[in-house]
Amino acid sequence: MQLLEDRILKDGKILSGNVLKVDSFINHQMDVAFISELCKEFYRLYKESNVTKIITIEASGIGIACLAAQQFNVPMVFAKKSKTSNISNDFYCCEVESYTHNTTNKVIISKEFINPDDRVLLIDDFLANGKALLGLKTLVEMAGATVVGAGIVIEKGFQPGGELLRKNGLRVESLAIIKSMSVEDGISFI
Amino acid sequence: MQLLEDRILKDGKILSGNVLKVDSFINHQMDVAFISELCKEFYRLYKESNVTKIITIEASGIGIACLAAQQFNVPMVFAKKSKTSNISNDFYCCEVESYTHNTTNKVIISKEFINPDDRVLLIDDFLANGKALLGLKTLVEMAGATVVGAGIVIEKGFQPGGELLRKNGLRVESLAIIKSMSVEDGISFI
Numbered sequence: 001m002q003l004l005e006d007r008i009l010k011d012g013k014i015l016s017g018n019v020l021k022v023d024s025f026i027n028h029q030m031d032v033a034f035i036s037e038l039c040k041e042f043y044r045l046y047k048e049s050n051v052t053k054i055i056t057i058e059a060s061g062i063g064i065a066c067l068a069a070q071q072f073n074v075p076m077v078f079a080k081k082s083k084t085s086n087i088s089n090d091f092y093c094c095e096v097e098s099y100t101h102n103t104t105n106k107v108i109i110s111k112e113f114i115n116p117d118d119r120v121l122l123i124d125d126f127l128a129n130g131k132a133l134l135g136l137k138t139l140v141e142m143a144g145a146t147v148v149g150a151g152i153v154i155e156k157g158f159q160p161g162g163e164l165l166r167k168n169g170l171r172v173e174s175l176a177i178i179k180s181m182s183v184e185d186g187i188s189f190i
Numbered sequence: 191m192q193l194l195e196d197r198i199l200k201d202g203k204i205l206s207g208n209v210l211k212v213d214s215f216i217n218h219q220m221d222v223a224f225i226s227e228l229c230k231e232f233y234r235l236y237k238e239s240n241v242t243k244i245i246t247i248e249a250s251g252i253g254i255a256c257l258a259a260q261q262f263n264v265p266m267v268f269a270k271k272s273k274t275s276n277i278s279n280d281f282y283c284c285e286v287e288s289y290t291h292n293t294t295n296k297v298i299i300s301k302e303f304i305n306p307d308d309r310v311l312l313i314d315d316f317l318a319n320g321k322a323l324l325g326l327k328t329l330v331e332m333a334g335a336t337v338v339g340a341g342i343v344i345e346k347g348f349q350p351g352g353e354l355l356r357k358n359g360l361r362v363e364s365l366a367i368i369k370s371m372s373v374e375d376g377i378s379f380i
Contacts, residue, residue, distance in 0.1 A: 029267045029303040032259040058249040063266070066253040069222040076253070077219045083291065101273065113219040 130161025
């Protein structure tokens with residue numbers, strides 16, 4: 001999506017360790033009007049999929065998922081990172097490794113918020129190794145519901161997540177896919 | 191606000207320890223269309239205040255703050271809970287106690303996202319002992335910016351936060367203020 005690629009080139013910052021900082025408009029400060037435009041594109045891509053629910057994972061996915069839910073006119077649910085080791089029987093739970101923080105979190109969704117007849121669109125800001133998205137997919141499938149696909153703002157095409165998930169049969173639509181990036185040569189898109 | 195009080199009475203659940211669960215429509219599953227209506231009320235209350243930025247704290251404030259930012263047509267910034275003890279000089283940082291989780295978190299905002307001429311509206315889902323809001327106010331004031339007030343979805347009027355902050359001179363607008371609640375007698379509003 002040209003609008004997004006232009007903005008990444010203008011305001012994104014490349015740090016060492018394959019980190020792309022977009023925290024001036026996506027995941028610390030949020031340019032809400034801009035992200036609404038991105039969400040219109042998610043709607044265009046998935047409007048035939050009879051989406052009944054948007055699901056994301058805290059924290060940086062929440063704002064984007066909210067604005068996407070507005071486009072689809074459906075509720076949004078965010079999976080929570082649980083601090084406790086004892087998860088009650090009221091929750092679906094799985095473990096997710098975080099690439100950014102190099103930690104493993106228990107991620108939970110209350111059973112009452114996913115129904116077997118839900119058709120879920122997963123939303124997240126980044127797709128890198130795909131662990132967060134895979135975790136969300138697992139939670140939805142534990143409920144017997146259907147994942148219609150994923151809507152990602154920025155996919156790191158040089159990391160394995162996108163290929164892994166698509167090979168698994170998941171429809172993944174990323175608004176920008178980064179082919180390569182480095183402090184020296186900047187960013188190129190697929 | 192009648193719309194909100196009705197919804198709390200219909201869908202809120204009272205748990206022991208003064209916990210009000212509204213996670214079917216506010217802070218786990220989010221009824222985005224409903225929350226947009228709440229945010230229109232925040233706009234009505236603060237539209238004369240020349241708000242230039244909405245600030246909240248992760249995670250459950252993010253969605254509400256996003257929808258509020260949409261009403262005011264300004265950017266939103268969410269303060270992050272930091273996992274590291276070493277905070278770089280690029281961030282404003284303060285400590286905030288969490289009532290719900292009984293923990294203390296370092297909360298940070300990147301210095302580049304608050305300017306001295308910003309007029310900030312603080313947004314959060316709950317106001318109980320006021321520590322989160324006080325922390326956000328501190329961060330904004332470290333930047334030399336102005337806090338025009340706070341917009342709260344649900345204030346627990348029987349806990350000290352609201353009175354504390356108003357005595358401090360902060361304008362606090364809560365869309366519902368709970369006078370008392372108990373499993374036996376239900377909820378009453380101020």
